[in-house]
Amino acid sequence: MLYLDILSSLGIIRQRIDKELQESLKDVGINISCGHVWLLSLVYNNGGEIEIKSLVSALEKKKTTISEMVVTLEKRGLLEKYQSSYDKRIYCVKATEKAELLKDDIQDVINKIASKVMLDIKDEDISITARTIQKMVDNLG
Secondary structure, eight states: OHHHHHHHHHHHHHHHHHHHHHHHHHHTTOOOOHHHHHHHHHHHHTTTEEEHHHHHHHHTOOHHHHHHHHHHHHHTTSEEEEEOSSOTTOEEEEEOHHHHHHHHHHHHHHHHHHHHHHTTOOHHHHHHHHHHHHHHHHHHO
């Protein structure tokens, strides 16, 4: 029963984070989906550019799903897709100036949610939980 409670709680946490993220983004005038936010965050955290295959790996989505997300963000003027200059088989995306203007607001929203999630939890407990969740991810991988 404990295992079911843990798995259920993980699902609830994910849903509540997504809901909070969507509402908080709308509050600051950003109207993009949670999945697009996580993708943009990876681009931001990689210096503003990243290979598509790295997005596929990090987000654990099918390449076609990532491609659709990239196309949507391109249409909104947030990403530019290009071929690598050193290997024409490799495609990358780059954050546009418009995306860079949203970066601080997006990161602030994510940081506020993270602070809310971690409120009143000791750093030691957070570290243990992070290691445990990573082990769960590895077990399923």
